[in-house]
Amino acid sequence: QVQLVESGGGLVQAGGSLxxxxxxxxxxxxxxxxxxxxxxxxxxxxxxxxxxxxxxRTYYADSVKGRFTISRDNAKNTVYLQMSSLKPEDTAVYYxxxxxxxxxxxxxEDDYELWGQGTQVTVSx
Numbered sequence: 001q002v003q004l005v006e007s008g009g010g011l012v013q014a015g016g017s018l019x020x021x022x023x024x025x026x027x028x029x030x031x032x033x034x035x036x037x038x039x040x041x042x043x044x045x046x047x048x049x050x051x052x053x054x055x056x057r058t059y060y061a062d063s064v065k066g067r068f069t070i071s072r073d074n075a076k077n078t079v080y081l082q083m084s085s086l087k088p089e090d091t092a093v094y095y096x097x098x099x100x101x102x103x104x105x106x107x108x109e110d111d112y113e114l115w116g117q118g119t120q121v122t123v124s125x
Contacts (some may be wrong), residue, residue, distance in 0.1 A: 002026040003116060004096050009119030010101055016123070022096030022116055030074035032103035035112055036081045038121075039090035041053040045109060048094070049081060052104025059105055064090075086123045093118040 007021040022034070034051040049070040050059045058070050071083040079096055097112035106112070 004116035006116045006119040009121045011122045017084045023045045034079040034098040035104035038094045040092040047107040088123045088125045091110040
């Protein structure tokens with residue numbers, strides 16, 4: 001059974017950068033679409049970024065476009081989210097999720113079948 005474990009979260013000042021990792025274990029995810037979502041306190045979980053199996057096709061929420069980059073290393077069974085120019089409004093718990101054999105373009109939570117436990121990102125002003 002596949003499991004997802006996020007890491008790389010932490011406290012950073014506004015304008016700074018962080019790289020989140022999502023490592024999959026139990027089976028390969030090289031044919032699966034992967035996504036990142038986030039949930040801020042008191043808000044619903046929202047889409048951040050997604051990538052198809054090859055990583056060639058990527059999709060972003062408007063709020064992070066140009067600042068965040070999703071990538072994947074299928075040899076390492078890992079997906080990354082490079083976050084730059086961070087803002088206080090980026091503060092949230094970040095989750096990675098897998099859409100088994102999906103196209104990699106979905107922004108809908110319901111399309112993702114498995115989720116990690118989340119990692120906290122806090123951006124101070």
